[in-house]
Amino acid sequence: MVEKIDKQSGRAFILKKNQFLKVIDPLGGQVCDMVLFNAKDTREKISAGKTMDFEESILITKSNFLWSNRSRKMMEIIEDTNGRNDILLAPCSPDTFRIMYNNPEYHPSCFENLYKNLASFNIAPDDVPTAFNIFMNVQFNEKGKLSVLKPLSKAGDFILFKPEFDMIVGLTACSAEDSNGGTFKPIHYEVLDKL
Amino acid sequence: MVEKIDKQSGRAFILKKNQFLKVIDPLGGQVCDMVLFNAKDTREKISAGKTMDFEESILITKSNFLWSNRSRKMMEIIEDTNGRNDILLAPCSPDTFRIMYNNPEYHPSCFENLYKNLASFNIAPDDVPTAFNIFMNVQFNEKGKLSVLKPLSKAGDFILFKPEFDMIVGLTACSAEDSNGGTFKPIHYEVLDKL
Incomplete structure (x- = not known):
């Protein structure tokens, strides 16, 4: 079943080891920030530094793995029809809009949409x-x-992911103007039991 | 006073807001991994993703700032006589040597040298x-x-740093063959009250 993440919002859920995760850009031109935590011990989580180190690349796409801070593979990317993703930059936050966009007003952000949805997982x-x-x-x-x-x-x-163990996944439909060509669109995802 | 970090070892200490930190490569060709924590709340710490985001660069040198996960400036780099540093890759760890160097034996690592020295700061x-x-x-x-x-x-x-608030600093003389031209040398540092 396709799950729909509204524009400028987020979601968190459990993904089991034997499942697959498909993240879809339904309209095109929309970023989705994804964070990962070991479902049995949330102190183990995705690490950009470990991922770039073990994959020896800044650009992470099909056939690459996402790695944890404990040097374990978390996800294999088994398909990526677009092929351009980023693992350098932190999720946009209220501070991003205050500091980089010079906007002191409230602005939705990936950071808020991640931590509010992940709060139920402590x-x-x-x-x-x-x-x-x-x-x-x-x-x-x-x-x-x-x-x-x-x-x-x-x-x-x-983009299609195969997890290496049970994990908590946080996803957003990114809230930053510059990252999404000035528009805000939804993100869709599917948790699949088989391909 | 110049403090000396022996080859393949590390150190952790407090740096006060009004001090400066000078990190020196005494013999040349030696890497030093540095981590930073807010001395009053160690859940605030250096963030590579926030630093690259706010500095809009992969390469961080003189006049750049190091930023925290709470989007605050931690250190300003006020001098950098070499000019080439990295903020992409995670500290070398036992797993680095096992996975990337195919070495299952014990090997000193920046990760071990950081966490063992930082343990006294909880x-x-x-x-x-x-x-x-x-x-x-x-x-x-x-x-x-x-x-x-x-x-x-x-x-x-x-390289010379000016801290924005009191912090805990962890430093190493890096233990990885490939990062140091195949040799292991000391790192020196000085905490200065004025320039």
């Missing part, structure tokens, strides 16, 4: 790690300068 | 974040492929 705001930012188009040049561009994903693009 | 192994890897020479190409090369630092190269 995960605190300080425990939210840097996410795997699905469909996010972060470009870098040879001097390391980063630019956040409009996602390259088209309507219906998806 | 910081647990799971709380050790991705470090700022001073003098580490991680190159990337346009496809995001990462290569760990010999450091470019020469004997006496140093």
